[in-house]
Amino acid sequence: MKVNENRIAPESEYFVYSPSAVARNTFFYPICTGHFIYEPHYELRRTSYDSYLLMYVQKGQFILEYEGKKQTAGMGSFVLLDCYRPHAYYSDTGWESIWCHFDGQMARAYYDLTVSYLGNIFTLVDDYPVLNKMTAIYQTFAQGRPIREALLSKQLTDIWTALLMDQAERPGSRKVGRVSVWDGDSIGMENVISYINEHFTGKITIQTLAEQAMLSQYHFIRMFKSYTSFTPHEYIVNIRISAAKYMLKNTGLSVKDIGLDAGFPSESAFCTAFKKKMGITPTEYRNSMA
Numbered sequence: 205m206k207v208n209e210n211r212i213a214p215e216s217e218y219f220v221y222s223p224s225a226v227a228r229n230t231f232f233y234p235i236c237t238g239h240f241i242y243e244p245h246y247e248l249r250r251t252s253y254d255s256y257l258l259m260y261v262q263k264g265q266f267i268l269e270y271e272g273k274k275q276t277a278g279m280g281s282f283v284l285l286d287c288y289r290p291h292a293y294y295s296d297t298g299w300e301s302i303w304c305h306f307d308g309q310m311a312r313a314y315y316d317l318t319v320s321y322l323g324n325i326f327t328l329v330d331d332y333p334v335l336n337k338m339t340a341i342y343q344t345f346a347q348g349r350p351i352r353e354a355l356l357s358k359q360l361t362d363i364w365t366a367l368l369m370d371q372a373e374r375p376g377s378r379k380v381g382r383v384s385v386w387d388g389d390s391i392g393m394e395n396v397i398s399y400i401n402e403h404f405t406g407k408i409t410i411q412t413l414a415e416q417a418m419l420s421q422y423h424f425i426r427m428f429k430s431y432t433s434f435t436p437h438e439y440i441v442n443i444r445i446s447a448a449k450y451m452l453k454n455t456g457l458s459v460k461d462i463g464l465d466a467g468f469p470s471e472s473a474f475c476t477a478f479k480k481k482m483g484i485t486p487t488e489y490r491n492s493m494a
Contacts, residue, residue: 211298213241219345224353231357232308232364237342239302242266247294253287255305256315258363260335264299268292270324277325282334284324284367286315302338306360314364322367333366393417393431396424400436404443405467410436444468445481452490459486 207216218238227233235255242264265278269292270285277283277293285291287305328334337359344351396416400408413436414424428436448466451457457465463474463486478486 211243211246216240227353232360235305237304241300242298244298249292251290255307257285259283259301259303262300266295266299328370337363
């Protein structure tokens with residue numbers, strides 16, 4: 205659709221979409237998407253627009269007023285907003301952008317998590333994964349392609365994933381919830397977690413894990429808890445119990461064999477750890493699933 209709005213260049217274009225009830229109840233979904241050339245002195249002020257907005261600034265810059273702050277979004281920046289809240293943006297010089305308003309059942313949770321890492325205006329280590337999906341969504345409408353709501357949802361999910369993965373690739377990462385601050389190499393910790401997931405049924409020592417992270421044992425334990433909110437021992441026990449829960453539900457193995465197969469040194473150690481974590485014995489858990 206061509207734009208009939210003051211100070212938007214006539215070559216600009218946007219598309220509006222009304223998602224199905226299934227999409228509203230299940231998926232992420234776009235509400236409208238466009239490619240705008242904003243002319244000098246463009247200004248928009250809204251108390252609310254029921255959606256979230258992701259915008260990429262291709263040229264120029266603008267001022268964002270949001271949550272009591274004024275920030276400048278320049279060329280190469282992404283802007284992520286909760287448009288349910290009052291917001292305004294404007295520019296004396298103009299700018300060009302591709303953008304998408306969207307929503308979904310999990311949109312607020314993803315939005316809050318992403319903004320806690322990146323803020324409302326940010327740049328990425330690699331723009332391509334996000335821009336590729338934003339462009340794909342826009343081109344679906346611009347080129348009149350068949351609308352497949354599950355695919356649109358996947359593309360929006362890929363955008364969230366790329367935003368969060370970009371944060372993981374940075375040298376520092378602020379965690380939310382019980383985790384305070386991670387100031388180490390996230391890739392090193394990810395290698396440790398992968399190692400634990402592959403070897404949890406056997407004996408795993410702190411020395412081995414520290415070597416995987418290339419840290420001293422003391423620093424490894426401290427950094428691991430900062431990264432996961434668990435000590436290495438707690439993390440390993442949690443994985444073993446998760447494996448045991450699956451076997452209790454889906455196999456006919458004895459409690460003793462399940463405990464040993466999950467990596468516990470004895471049946472008594474397994475039962476003690478399981479009850480401490482779950483509040484019931486392995487047998488009670490199995491019976492509750494019947």
